[in-house]
Amino acid sequence: MxxxxxxxxxxxxxxxxxxxxxxxxxxxxxxxxxxxxxxxxxxxxxxxxxxxxxxxxxxxxxxxxxxxxxxxxxxxxxxxxxxxxxxxxxxxxxxxxxxxxxxxxxxxxxxxxxxxxxxxxxxxxxxxxxxxxxxxxxxxxxxxxxxxxxxxxxxxxxxxxxxxxxxxxxxxxxxxxxxxxxxxxxxxxxxxxxxxxxxxxxxxxxxxxxxxxxxxxxxxxxxxxxxxxQRVFSQGERLQKLGLRIPQITSVIDELIDAGFPLKRGTLTVEQAVEDITEYLKREGRL
Ligand SMILES: Nc1ncnc2c1ncn2[C@@H]1O[C@H](COP(=O)(O)OP(=O)(O)OP(=O)(O)O)[C@@H](O)[C@H]1O
Ligand SMILES: [Mg+2]
CATH class of the missing domain: 3.40.50.300 (P-loop containing nucleotide triphosphate hydrolases)
Structure with a gap:
């Protein structure tokens, strides 16, 4: 309620x-x-x-x-x-x-x-x-x-x-x-x-x-x-049109996604980003 x-x-x-x-x-x-x-x-x-x-x-x-x-x-x-x-x-x-x-x-x-x-x-x-x-x-x-x-x-x-x-x-x-x-x-x-x-x-x-x-x-x-x-900050372009931006860590991760890395759009904290990147590197056998 x-x-x-x-x-x-x-x-x-x-x-x-x-x-x-x-x-x-x-x-x-x-x-x-x-x-x-x-x-x-x-x-x-x-x-x-x-x-x-x-x-x-x-x-x-x-x-x-x-x-x-x-x-x-x-x-x-x-x-x-x-x-x-x-x-x-x-x-x-x-x-x-x-x-x-x-x-x-x-x-x-x-x-x-x-x-x-x-x-x-x-x-x-x-x-x-x-x-x-x-x-x-x-x-x-x-x-x-x-x-x-x-x-x-x-x-x-x-x-x-x-x-x-x-x-x-x-x-x-x-x-x-x-x-x-x-x-x-x-x-x-x-x-x-x-x-x-x-x-x-x-x-x-x-x-x-x-x-x-x-x-x-x-x-x-x-x-x-x-x-x-998470959903609001996944929409960087829409927010930009409203004169707003997304958190810096969210845009860094977005750029990595655009460069081909399988990460999550709308990542909100550095801690979450580190966790996801570590997991990805482990999966790839690079860590
Ligand atoms: N007492 C008032 N008399 C007339 N207009 C007002 C008054 N207070 C606010 N406004 C106008 O109402 C609109 C909304 O103001 P408001 O203060 O709610 O915005 P805000 O989103 O809190 O802005 P900010 O991020 O600068 O704090 C603005 O255009 C403002 O100029
Ligand atoms: Mg105000």
Whole structure:
């Protein structure tokens, strides 16, 4: 059964003015519980607008979002509850930090769900651990943290609500390469350990290819493709026409296939590539 689905979902900015712009145009799809989905698409294709509708932050112009088969706008007064079930980490979430201390910031969500003090404390510590935030930083002002630490504090604040669905909009943008790798592997472990549904918006094909099972491709406000990562990244030419590329390892393997080597299109990780090439060389008696 799908945990989240959308039907004819549409969002128009500045409707009825000369600046009218349809940012999301009649999207329909279903997401299964436990899926780890990557959302890719060129800049301005509608990714952030889409995810903000999925957690009820903005209301669709038309169409609907269903969480466990219930239209999230059926009871507009209860829309806040949806935001605790579908946790959204914004693009540049450091701007979401506003409390006196990091601890209070991470505790904001759990406090609003109505948990008691002990439970809140536990949630905060657990979430900080999940994102590898040094507990000594909890008493500091969020403004005294480094960029990467702020990012992790903001993510911890959403994880602390224990949402059924976690959506991250470009969580690694602006971090250095090591910071990106660490954060990505933390998100990966979070999904593995909790089995939650995770949606990751990213411009990095490498990141999406490494951690996501399925991929949505947005193009000019429409959903162009939605399939397994392997099948999406097997279509390099189609993606190129949309201004996107495939992970580097996938294109290296594609070139080897074109040169006659019997490997698999849509190979997503270096580990998989090494395994397949080793197996091939053994079969050929060359290893
Ligand atoms: N508040 C707004 N008012 C008017 N237009 C907007 C607003 N926010 C976004 N848009 C427009 O809607 C379209 C989709 O924007 P959106 O931010 O959803 O794209 P995106 O895919 O997340 O892009 P990026 O990869 O750059 O983050 C863009 O053309 C953008 O200019
Ligand atoms: Mg965006």
């Amino acid at each position: 799908s945990i989240l689905s959308v039907k004819d979902l549409t969002y128009v900015y500045s409707q009825g003015t000369p600046f009218e712009h349809t940012a999301v145009d009649k999207l329909s799809f279903e997401i299964e519980r436990g899926d780890f989905i990557g959302i890719i698409g060129h800049t301005g294709s509608g990714k952030s607008t889409l995810v903000q509708m999925l957690n009820g932050l903005i209301k669709p112009t038309s169409g609907a979002v269903y969480l466990d088969n219930i239209n999230i706008w059926d009871k507009p007064k209860e829309i806040r509850k949806i935001r605790f079930k579908v946790g959204l980490v914004f693009q540049y979430p450091e701007y979401q930090l506003f409390e006196e201390t990091v601890e209070k910031d991470i505790a904001f969500g759990p406090t609003n769900i109505g948990l008691n003090e002990k439970e809140i404390k536990e949630r905060v510590l657990q979430a900080a651990k999940f994102v590898d935030l040094n507990p000594e930083l909890l008493v500091k002002s969020p403004f005294d943290l480094s960029g990467g630490e702020k990012r992790r504090a903001a993510i911890a604040g959403v994880i602390a609500m224990d949402p059924d669905i976690l959506i991250l909009d470009e969580p690694c943008a602006g971090l250095d390469p090591l910071g990106r790798d660490i954060l990505l592997s933390q998100i990966y472990s979070y999904h593995k350990e909790r089995g939650n549904t995770v949606l990751l918006v990213s411009h990095s094909m490498e990141d999406v290819g490494t951690v996501c099972d399925k991929v949505m491709v947005m193009n000019r406000s429409r959903l162009e493709m939605f399939d397994t990562a």
